[in-house]
Amino acid sequence: AVASWVLNRRCVEAAVMTGLALNCTINKKSLFDRKHYFYADLPAGYQITQQRVPIAVNGSLSYSLCKDNKMSQMVTKTVRIKQIQLEQDSGKSLHDDARSQTLIDLNRAGVGLMEVVMEPDMCCGEEAAAAVRELQLILQTLGSSQAIMAEGQLRVDANISVHHPGEPYGVRTEVKNINSIRFLAKAVDYEIHRQIKELENGGTVLNETRAFDSKLGCTVPMRDKEGKQDYRFMPEPNLPPLILYDAKSLPANVNHQQVVNIDWIHERLPDLPSVKRAKLVELYGILPEHSFTLMNEDGLMDFFEDVVKQTQMKPKKVIGWILNDLLSHLKQHSLTAKESPISSFFLADLLNLLENGDISSSAAKQVFEELWKGEGKTPLEIVKEKQLELIQDQEELEQICQAVIDEREKEVMAIKGGNQKVINKLIGLVRKATRGRANPLLVKQILEKKLSE
Amino acid sequence: CQRCLALIRSTQFLNAYITVAEDSALKQAEESEKRYRRGQPLGELDGIPIAVKDNFNTAGIETTCASNMLKGYISPYNATVVQKLLDRGAVLLGKTNLDEFAMGSGSTDGVFGPVRNPWSYSRQYKEKFVPRSDSEPENSNWVITGGSSGGSAAAVSAFTCFAALGSDTGGSTRNPAAHCGVVGLKPTYGLISRHGLIPLVNSMDVPGILTRCVDDAAVVLGSLAGHDPKDSTTVQDIFQPFALPSLTDVSKLSIGIPKEYHVPGLSSEILAVWSKAADLFKNAGAKVVEVSLPHTHYSIVCYHVLCTAEVASNMARFDGLEYGHRSDMNKSTESMYAATRREGFNDVVRGRILSGNYFLLKQNYEDYFVKAQKVRRLIANDFVKVFGSGIDILLTPTTLSDAVPYMEFIKEDNRTRSTQDDILTQAANMAGLPAVNVPTALSRRGLPIGLQFIGRSFQEKQLLTVAKWFEKQVQFPVIQLEEVKKHDSSVLQHQKSASFS
Numbered sequence: 001a002v003a004s005w006v007l008n009r010r011c012v013e014a015a016v017m018t019g020l021a022l023n024c025t026i027n028k029k030s031l032f033d034r035k036h037y038f039y040a041d042l043p044a045g046y047q048i049t050q051q052r053v054p055i056a057v058n059g060s061l062s063y064s065l066c067k068d069n070k071m072s073q074m075v076t077k078t079v080r081i082k083q084i085q086l087e088q089d090s091g092k093s094l095h096d097d098a099r100s101q102t103l104i105d106l107n108r109a110g111v112g113l114m115e116v117v118m119e120p121d122m123c124c125g126e127e128a129a130a131a132v133r134e135l136q137l138i139l140q141t142l143g144s145s146q147a148i149m150a151e152g153q154l155r156v157d158a159n160i161s162v163h164h165p166g167e168p169y170g171v172r173t174e175v176k177n178i179n180s181i182r183f184l185a186k187a188v189d190y191e192i193h194r195q196i197k198e199l200e201n202g203g204t205v206l207n208e209t210r211a212f213d214s215k216l217g218c219t220v221p222m223r224d225k226e227g228k229q230d231y232r233f234m235p236e237p238n239l240p241p242l243i244l245y246d247a248k249s250l251p252a253n254v255n256h257q258q259v260v261n262i263d264w265i266h267e268r269l270p271d272l273p274s275v276k277r278a279k280l281v282e283l284y285g286i287l288p289e290h291s292f293t294l295m296n297e298d299g300l301m302d303f304f305e306d307v308v309k310q311t312q313m314k315p316k317k318v319i320g321w322i323l324n325d326l327l328s329h330l331k332q333h334s335l336t337a338k339e340s341p342i343s344s345f346f347l348a349d350l351l352n353l354l355e356n357g358d359i360s361s362s363a364a365k366q367v368f369e370e371l372w373k374g375e376g377k378t379p380l381e382i383v384k385e386k387q388l389e390l391i392q393d394q395e396e397l398e399q400i401c402q403a404v405i406d407e408r409e410k411e412v413m414a415i416k417g418g419n420q421k422v423i424n425k426l427i428g429l430v431r432k433a434t435r436g437r438a439n440p441l442l443v444k445q446i447l448e449k450k451l452s453e
Numbered sequence: 454c455q456r457c458l459a460l461i462r463s464t465q466f467l468n469a470y471i472t473v474a475e476d477s478a479l480k481q482a483e484e485s486e487k488r489y490r491r492g493q494p495l496g497e498l499d500g501i502p503i504a505v506k507d508n509f510n511t512a513g514i515e516t517t518c519a520s521n522m523l524k525g526y527i528s529p530y531n532a533t534v535v536q537k538l539l540d541r542g543a544v545l546l547g548k549t550n551l552d553e554f555a556m557g558s559g560s561t562d563g564v565f566g567p568v569r570n571p572w573s574y575s576r577q578y579k580e581k582f583v584p585r586s587d588s589e590p591e592n593s594n595w596v597i598t599g600g601s602s603g604g605s606a607a608a609v610s611a612f613t614c615f616a617a618l619g620s621d622t623g624g625s626t627r628n629p630a631a632h633c634g635v636v637g638l639k640p641t642y643g644l645i646s647r648h649g650l651i652p653l654v655n656s657m658d659v660p661g662i663l664t665r666c667v668d669d670a671a672v673v674l675g676s677l678a679g680h681d682p683k684d685s686t687t688v689q690d691i692f693q694p695f696a697l698p699s700l701t702d703v704s705k706l707s708i709g710i711p712k713e714y715h716v717p718g719l720s721s722e723i724l725a726v727w728s729k730a731a732d733l734f735k736n737a738g739a740k741v742v743e744v745s746l747p748h749t750h751y752s753i754v755c756y757h758v759l760c761t762a763e764v765a766s767n768m769a770r771f772d773g774l775e776y777g778h779r780s781d782m783n784k785s786t787e788s789m790y791a792a793t794r795r796e797g798f799n800d801v802v803r804g805r806i807l808s809g810n811y812f813l814l815k816q817n818y819e820d821y822f823v824k825a826q827k828v829r830r831l832i833a834n835d836f837v838k839v840f841g842s843g844i845d846i847l848l849t850p851t852t853l854s855d856a857v858p859y860m861e862f863i864k865e866d867n868r869t870r871s872t873q874d875d876i877l878t879q880a881a882n883m884a885g886l887p888a889v890n891v892p893t894a895l896s897r898r899g900l901p902i903g904l905q906f907i908g909r910s911f912q913e914k915q916l917l918t919v920a921k922w923f924e925k926q927v928q929f930p931v932i933q934l935e936e937v938k939k940h941d942s943s944v945l946q947h948q949k950s951a952s953f954s
Contacts, residue, residue, distance in 0.1 A: 034766055036766060043772075045768075230814055237656040
């Protein structure tokens with residue numbers, strides 16, 4: 001019947017790290033308050049939170065979007081961070097409508113939470129999704145949280161309102177029960193649309209809480225929250241103010257374990273996603289939009305770097321294979337890079353064969369498909385099996401080229417007549433004849449030589 | 454231990470105990486005896502029977518707070534202070550009665566009924582008692598213990614245990630100590646862990662210690678004080694237990710007499726005892742100075758706002774869902790809450806919850822809660838100034854009068870009574886200062902009168918040293934109870950060090 005709360009040090013450190021990563025001012029003194037309301041999943045009848053003075057304020061989060069779905073046109077946007085506050089989690093309510101009862105799981109009640117409050121600087125579902133995705137990456141990089149939405153490690157409540165340009169912000173609704181970034185975008189866009197329609201039909205938008213129904217793709221009013229509540233905030237008497245120190249204010253002779261030093265944490269912050277992306281671009285000579293995709297897809301960056309380490313092919317060329325061939329296959333089968341049936345080792349092997357001129361790029365694509373089957377055969381084994389090696393014998397190539405020239409009088413005439421483009425047809429025919437085993441450049445060379453004779 | 458248990462049984466009419474843990478107590482006593490035989494006692498408290506107010510969590514023993522809300526509730530853990538006592542071999546006899554959820558100044562408003570002051574049955578009281586009319590039956594003359602730790606005070610006073618834990622939020626340990634003629638210590642806020650003490654006002658509650666003499670209080674304090682990682686409001690400093698020196702020379706002492714404590718309702722008797730005590734110090738060479746604590750008369754109003762606000766908050770957890778009483782009403786969660794809380798709490802508790810919620814409403818918060826906190830700061834500063842000007846200890850009365858008869862007490866409601874009775878003790882809670890009631894003399898009616906010493910923050914040693922000197926000077930008489938005589942005449946021989954030998 002009694003709970004006297006003790007502050008968890010790790011929560012404080014996580015909040016400070018996150019605040020620093022989001023360019024916030026860290027409040028060296030922050031306070032705890034009780035927020036009172038009755039609900040079955042709130043065993044104390046109040047939640048401890050930081051309503052008066054939170055641990056961090058006034059930050060910003062930069063994120064990028066592709067304009068018009070073109071990867072090459074990335075725009076950088078910023079959303080202001082109002083504050084970060086520490087608070088307690090409630091229990092979990094599981095509504096059993098069939099039996100008109102609610103089951104309460106109290107296991108997570110009291111566990112520390114970090115709430116990040118953003119200002120309404122975003123204008124659509126895409127922006128919201130991109131911002132949250134970036135936040136997710138930051139949290140994962142810092143180690144503050146795994147931030148997996150499906151597992152409730154990152155919970156997102158969206159507040160949406162509409163207004164005509166130049167007019168003040170409209171009435172907002174809060175949308176809860178959003179379980180993925182994809183659903184976040186959907187929920188936001190649906191709600192914007194709903195509010196506009198409502199207003200255009202002469203109705204009003206209610207300041208209410210709605211739930212996102214992922215099956216129907218729409219928001220519905222939530223039963224439980226009725227009217228405005230007075231939470232009767234009161235300072236939490238059992239938790240003294242949280243005092244954080246920096247190098248300047250750190251008292252002498254203090255036990256390092258007893259205090260949290262903001263500067264110490266700042267020095268040890270890992271590279272944030274934006275920094276990591278810039279480094280990728282610099283190190284590997286890839287494009288910024290490439291770095292986005294690499295970091296956005298779980299495990300893809302590590303895969304890419306592993307391949308680069310094991311191959312002579314330039315990263316600029318490797319990236320194409322990762323982002324086009326590998327990623328499209330992964331997406332088609334809903335796999336992450338870690339679950340790829342082609343290991344980075346094999347892919348590197350394959351790219352080496354290509355780079356060495358042992359096979360053509362079209363042959364490489366064929367080998368890729370074979371490797372995808374995951375039967376354990378090495379790229380070399382597949383090449384041998386399917387006889388995909390490039391013909392190295394110059395004489396053999398010349399013979400084949402000559403054979404094609406002999407067959408295609410019409411085309412030869414056209415080329416000799418000045419239509420250079422037709423040579424591609426001949427190249428294609430040679431390739432067909434060699435079943436992709438001819439180096440197209442070499443073929444072109446040979447044909448041109450022969451035709452000029 | 455057996456003697457104490459027997460005495461508890463024969464003094465059951467006092468209604469001091471809610472639960473008597475006979476079996477476990479006997480087992481603990483047995484274990485203790487074994488240790489003594491081996492020559493390995495755990496310390497001074499090993500084998501000493503104690504009682505604990507029923508708002509401290511005790512593992513395996515019911516904790517009710519004298520409320521329907523927690524009837525049948527058995528805590529899975531011991532409050533830190535209880536654990537500390539048990540770790541030192543103390544024998545837990547049982548849980549003592551109180552006002553429901555420690556709200557009250559008479560120990561009359563719990564669901565198990567009122568506690569009777571053992572002095573009602575003392576020879577001293579009976580000799581002096583003048584019935585108001587012949588038709589009054591003898592049984593109805595009994596006087597209250599004061600509250601809210603009345604059960605603990607009565608338990609110690611009636612010799613059923615050697616020490617008891619109470620709690621003190623507005624005077625709840627000192628008030629019944631004064632009425633029952635025992636020593637009641639309120640330690641500095643933050644010195645003793647509140648973990649496991651069901652909270653009334655988190656920013657003012659402290660565990661209180663009730664004993665028959667000041668030395669005993671120091672011993673118990675020594676075993677309880679110190680930082681508890683489970684209670685973030687305990688101070689980090691290492692506490693050194695101390696033995697009290699026997700003061701002979703008080704000439705270096707400066708005693709302050711706060712003039713505002715000469716309140717309107719103060720009985721002339723108490724005033725006289727207070728004066729005499731001041732003279733006692735003066736004649737012994739101490740400097741006795743009148744001082745002023747100008748904001749004293751705001752403390753009750755301030756206390757009401759802050760206390761009810763915290764009560765409203767702390768009582769929110771009693772919703773019938775996880776533990777304790779749950780109403781049969783099950784139409785909806787809200788209706789179940791409402792019914793549970795109506796059934797589980799008495800009027801006093803509900804009244805305070807409603808008031809507290811009112812003060813915490815957004816539109817009222819600044820005017821009431823914040824204002825009260827500011828006034829609280831002023832009250833605390835009064836003490837800082839006085840102690841800063843060279844005063845070592847303050848001497849004040851503890852109560853307005855000696856214990857009133859129950860029939861008279863209940864004529865006024867709980868709130869009125871609390872308002873009146875807390876006035877002399879409350880400010881020490883506001884300021885977080887240590888204070889102790891020392892039984893001083895008997896009133897005309899043969900009932901105890903106590904005086905209060907208030908000390909500087911964390912200066913319990915100085916406070917208790919002075920208290921001990923004063924105790925020696927006044928030689929407060931031992932209660933003469935039939936029941937005690939019957940059981941063990943030798944108990945009376947151990948009057949002064951009726952303690953841990």
